[in-house]
Amino acid sequence: MDRAWIECASPYTAASIPSPTGDRTAMQRRTFLASSLALTGAAAPAWAQSGYPTRQVRLVVPFAPGGTTDIVARIVAERLGPGLGQPVIVENKAGGGGILGATDTARSAPDGYSLGVATVSTVAANPAINPKTPYNPLTDFTPIINLAATPNVIAVHPSFPAKDFKTFLDVLRKNPGKYSFSSSGTGGIGHLQMELFKSLSHTYVLHIPYRGAGPALNDTVAGQVPMIFDNLPSALPFIKAGRLVAIVVAAPERLAVLPDVPTFKEVGYEPVNRMAFYGIFGPKGLPKEVVDKVGAAAKVALADPNVKKRIEDTGSLIVGNTPEQFGQQIAAEFEVYKKVVQTQHLTLE
Numbered sequence: 001m002d003r004a005w006i007e008c009a010s011p012y013t014a015a016s017i018p019s020p021t022g023d024r025t026a027m028q029r030r031t032f033l034a035s036s037l038a039l040t041g042a043a044a045p046a047w048a049q050s051g052y053p054t055r056q057v058r059l060v061v062p063f064a065p066g067g068t069t070d071i072v073a074r075i076v077a078e079r080l081g082p083g084l085g086q087p088v089i090v091e092n093k094a095g096g097g098g099i100l101g102a103t104d105t106a107r108s109a110p111d112g113y114s115l116g117v118a119t120v121s122t123v124a125a126n127p128a129i130n131p132k133t134p135y136n137p138l139t140d141f142t143p144i145i146n147l148a149a150t151p152n153v154i155a156v157h158p159s160f161p162a163k164d165f166k167t168f169l170d171v172l173r174k175n176p177g178k179y180s181f182s183s184s185g186t187g188g189i190g191h192l193q194m195e196l197f198k199s200l201s202h203t204y205v206l207h208i209p210y211r212g213a214g215p216a217l218n219d220t221v222a223g224q225v226p227m228i229f230d231n232l233p234s235a236l237p238f239i240k241a242g243r244l245v246a247i248v249v250a251a252p253e254r255l256a257v258l259p260d261v262p263t264f265k266e267v268g269y270e271p272v273n274r275m276a277f278y279g280i281f282g283p284k285g286l287p288k289e290v291v292d293k294v295g296a297a298a299k300v301a302l303a304d305p306n307v308k309k310r311i312e313d314t315g316s317l318i319v320g321n322t323p324e325q326f327g328q329q330i331a332a333e334f335e336v337y338k339k340v341v342q343t344q345h346l347t348l349e
Contacts, residue, residue, distance in 0.1 A: 052112055052290055056087040059280070060116040062101025063184060064094040066214025068231035068314070072148055072278045073117045075310050076301050083297030094211045097185030098122035099133055106135040110142070110283045112290035118143070118281040118326075119189070120274075124333035126187035129341045130348055137334055142286035143326040145295045146279035147302065150316040151251035152193060153261075154181075155235050155244040156227040157220060165267050168247045172203040180206035182216035182225040186348055189276050190216075190229040192340055193250065197229075197264070197272045199344050220244065231276050232257075233314030250274055257315050274336070277319070279326050291323055 059080075061073045073090050081088040093101035098121045105116030123137040135141070154168075160179075162168040172179065183190035186209040198205060208225050210216035213234045220228040221243050228235065228244070236257060238244040246261045250273050254263060264273040280298060282290070301307050302320045311318060321329075340346070 052293060053084055053086045055113065056089055057081075057084060057112065058114045059088050059090050060101050060104050060114065061090055061092045062094065062098035062104075062117065062119070062122050063092065064212030064214045065092050066217065066234065067184060067212050068150055068233040068276070068316075069117055069119055069278055070212075070214070071233050071314060072150075072311060072316065075307055076147055076298065079301035079304050079307050080294075080297055083300045084293065097126045097130075097187040097191070097209070099126055099130070099187075102126075103134050105281065106140045106283055108283045110285040110287070112282065112286060112294065115144070115280055115282045115294065116141075118277075118279040118330065120276050120333050120337075121184065121188035121190075123281075123330045125189045125192045125337045126185075128334060128337035129187040129192065129346055138331055140284050141281045142284055142291060143323045143330060144280045144282060144286075144291050145298045145323065146277050146319040146321050146326040146329060147298065148278050148311050148316040149319050150276045150278065150314070151232045151249050151255060152190065152229065152274075152276055153232050153235055153239075153249045153258075154194070154197075154227060154229050154247045155220070155239055156247055157223045157225075158242065158245055159223055160226045160245070162247070163245050165248050165262055169201060169203070169267075172201070172205060176204040177206065179226050180208050181227045181229055182208045182210055182220050183229055184213040184216055185209045185211060190231075192337055192346070193272055193274065194229040195344055195346055196340050197269060200269050200271065233316055236315055251315075255315055274333075275317075277329065277333075278316075279319075281326075295323065 059073060059077055061070050063069045070092060077088040077090050093104050098119060102116060102122040108114035127133040127137045162171045181194055183194065191207060191209065213230050216228055217230065217234055217238065219225050221238050235244060239246045246258050248264055248267055249255060249258060249261050250264050264270060280294060299320050302318050308318055
């Protein structure tokens with residue numbers, strides 16, 4: 001396999017991560033008020049004049065509760081609501097490896113009252129493998145902000161006969177087809193990254209797709225599936241509790257929360273060393289004033305010490321970039337996974 005095309009710089013290695021009114025008296029009052037409003041309007045951004053939002057905002061998470069996407073979304077939504085002046089209600093809409101929830105966002109009215117959480121699975125991996133995806137990730141959405149970047153991890157049940165990468169690889173190579181792995185769904189980042197690892201390592205492990213990381217984790221922790229390729233935040237509590245064993249992580253460097261676990265780059269599989277992301281987007285045609293206000297409120301939320309700590313405690317990195325930067329990241333990841341699918345001849349069958 002030609003690695004050159006996939007060893008492109010991760011979007012997180014670029015400088016995209018920020019370090020974040022009758023009588024004369026009445027006439028005089030009216031004149032003063034008009035002047036004040038004019039000055040205020042001139043100084044305020046456009047969204048401040050529109051009044052958006054005037055009611056609650058819906059934030060669609062395209063996976064089941066309990067996964068990393070859900071965790072990050074709920075942490076940010078708690079602080080995003082006060083920033084917007086209206087409640088932000090998280091709604092889980094799982095199915096199709098994230099396609100169902102992303103389709104809901106794509107088909108929503110472009111008024112800012114129905115937004116979605118964009119992930120690598122929904123805007124890159126899944127559209128790359130599924131030609132019937134009912135949206136174009138590059139033209140059917142309005143990127144707003146990438147909230148966080150998250151390492152991924154291969155973790156095994158404690159009963160698995162390997163606790164380190166070298167032994168893990170040896171077991172897989174000696175037992176092709178004997179073991180299976182769970183993921184958040186067919187075409188998701190966990191599925192395609194594991195397929196990439198399998199192709200590079202010349203191993204064969206059966207894929208067991210679920211309707212989100214939460215259900216996949218439940219069965220892996222219960223021992224019904226021996227391993228999982230998952231985003232770190234959802235798997236980390238089980239790793240810390242000894243109910244899963246981390247084997248290798250996809251991250252720029254070793255993680256403080258898992259100092260003894262090597263990265264894919266360290267073990268010789270750098271093309272797999274890509275992180276997930278969690279951003280906010282809306283349907284195409286979203287007004288700039290909405291994009292600006294949601295983006296500004298999200299940056300305020302990410303700067304909140306409590307929010308920042310809770311996200312970083314999961315092993316994730318705060319991003320908080322611009323709509324343009326987020327759009328470029330989506331395009332870059334989509335291109336990577338299109339080439340993974342083409343090179344490895346992957347299909348949904």
